[in-house]
Amino acid sequence: MKTRVPDPNLLSFSYFFPTGQTDHIWSDEAAAATPKLDRNVFLEMARAAEDAGFDSVFIADTWSGHQRVAERYGHQSPKFQAPLLAMGLFAVTEHLGVITTVHTSHHKPAHVARMGATLDAFSGGRWGWNVVTGFGDAEARLFGEAGMAAHDDRYAVAAEFVDVVKRFWTEDDPIEHRGRYFTAEGRIKAPRPVQQPTPLLVSAGASAAGMAFAANHCDQLVVAGNTVEKIRAVDDRLENLLAASGRTVTTAPFAIAIVRDGEGEAEEEYERLTRTLNVHATMELAADILGGVESIKEALAGEEPQEAAKAWGSGRGILKLFGDAEQVAGQLVELKKQTSTANILINFPLWNPGEVRRFRSVLDHCRDAGIWVPPSERSFSW
16 A cells, blocks of 8 residues: 655646647647657657656546537547556656546445545555546537536536545445435455556646645646646635645646757747637637636637637647756756645657756756755655
8 A cells, every 4th residue: 555645845747748739739730740749659669758757647638529620631630548548657657647637517425435446455555546527519429418517517417426535545445425416335356546546636626626626636736827826826825725624635737848958949939839729729729628617718808719729729828838958957946936836747749758858957956956856765656
């Protein structure tokens, strides 16, 4: 068994794993320059992340979406199913955690309890669950449903779902649950999760219902904000909720990182990539995201649809870590000082194994500053 005892003085780093040719930025140049996704690339990228010193990789996932143009131009496709992909990554790594997206709207708790226990036991305690309630009506119809439930209702379902999963993981005697949304009796077959008290649970909802769910059920909350002040504002909202629950939940900001040696080179590369932003693909992808994620809709409220899509597709709404290794590390030190950030999700627009390994120089500076220790020297990956 591995008890997770995070050190509040340290940052952990999660690589936002490629689930398409581009994530941020949805640039045609980036789509053409990044490796084509297949078995060998996935495994090499996981090895590169571990070599660089990343604590974990984070695999986003959706079941469906209106993304035909995005596929045609080489964006956001293929998207391999996250928990299945995780098993392959665990097989070629020793210390790297893998956080996978699994939806609560389209499964039963016993499905996820057994799958999660298998992933955690197989990896020796390196699995984390990104709890997602669902992603739009097109996705719901795949499962024979007319559409998604109302936003806040989905979080009520997710809360009961997670409670049942945790009972399957932690109770030795057969459970008996008869709730509003689920009925479950008995025990799942061994193994049980290695992590104690449970595997890491992450969510990303910044709406009132989403944050209340994180405060009551999760360990980390993924945050989208393009300044330290905006991230600290989410910290404050979360802290108020935690005062009532007595739990500890940390934040995990999402960021774009471009590390280059020359002065201004990182910023120049970002500007170049945004000039080749594929507007048609961005509009299509953003229609799914802006239509299904309340916190992002709120952040971009008041903008015209095309401008809101461009803003999200170019990453204007999230942190930018640009500069040489020492400059980027300095930004991370400041982020740690001013917020409750425990983990940071790093996205590389021009991802490849060399780009990921280059980040090790940033982590070495972070180690010198006392905010990071390699996961190989700890008993957990978070």
